[in-house]
Amino acid sequence: MPRESYAHTAEGRPEAEWHPLEKHLYDTAGIAGAFASAFEAWEWGSLAGLWHDLGKYSDAFQKYLLASAQSGDVSHSSEVSGRVDHSTAGAQHAASLGPLGRLLAYCIAGHHAGLPDNEDPQGGSSDLSSRLDKTVEPFDAAPVVILGQTLPSAPSSN
Numbered sequence: 001m002p003r004e005s006y007a008h009t010a011e012g013r014p015e016a017e018w019h020p021l022e023k024h025l026y027d028t029a030g031i032a033g034a035f036a037s038a039f040e041a042w043e044w045g046s047l048a049g050l051w052h053d054l055g056k057y058s059d060a061f062q063k064y065l066l067a068s069a070q071s072g073d074v075s076h077s078s079e080v081s082g083r084v085d086h087s088t089a090g091a092q093h094a095a096s097l098g099p100l101g102r103l104l105a106y107c108i109a110g111h112h113a114g115l116p117d118n119e120d121p122q123g124g125s126s127d128l129s130s131r132l133d134k135t136v137e138p139f140d141a142a143p144v145v146i147l148g149q150t151l152p153s154a155p156s157s158n
Contacts, residue, residue, distance in 0.1 A: 055086030
């Protein structure tokens with residue numbers, strides 16, 4: 001039986017009390033969908049929430065959580081430079097579904113730092129194009145029911 005994947009640790013608490021990743025993704029999908037419903041795009045917001053942390057399904061991220069809990073560093077440290085990148089995976093997954101998926105990738109890639117530019121004229125690596133070309137840790141532990149979601153129709157322009 002595969003090991004449970006987690007989104008976050010709980011300071012000073014045993015692993016059994018950590019935040020399960022699948023629950024985190026579905027909870028976030030509901031919240032993001034509710035926000036997006038203000039502009040008639042519930043499905044798009046929900047999908048962004050569902051895929052925003054796909055990279056947390058990687059073995060590297062799960063090992064990072066275990067190591068950080070054992071060392072006492074249980075902050076959401078994955079955003080600290082040099083840690084396991086967990087947001088690029090979802091952006092890459094969305095972009096792999098075509099032009100509308102690439103639009104969704106902007107939201108997913110920017111869920112911590114804000115919307116990225118498409119390309120950085122100075123040659124940086126935080127623009128969307130660079131992140132979509134980046135090699136990320138495999139996230140194949142993600143459930144098929146999450147990965148298999150399809151893009152909704154384009155939002156209406158009303």
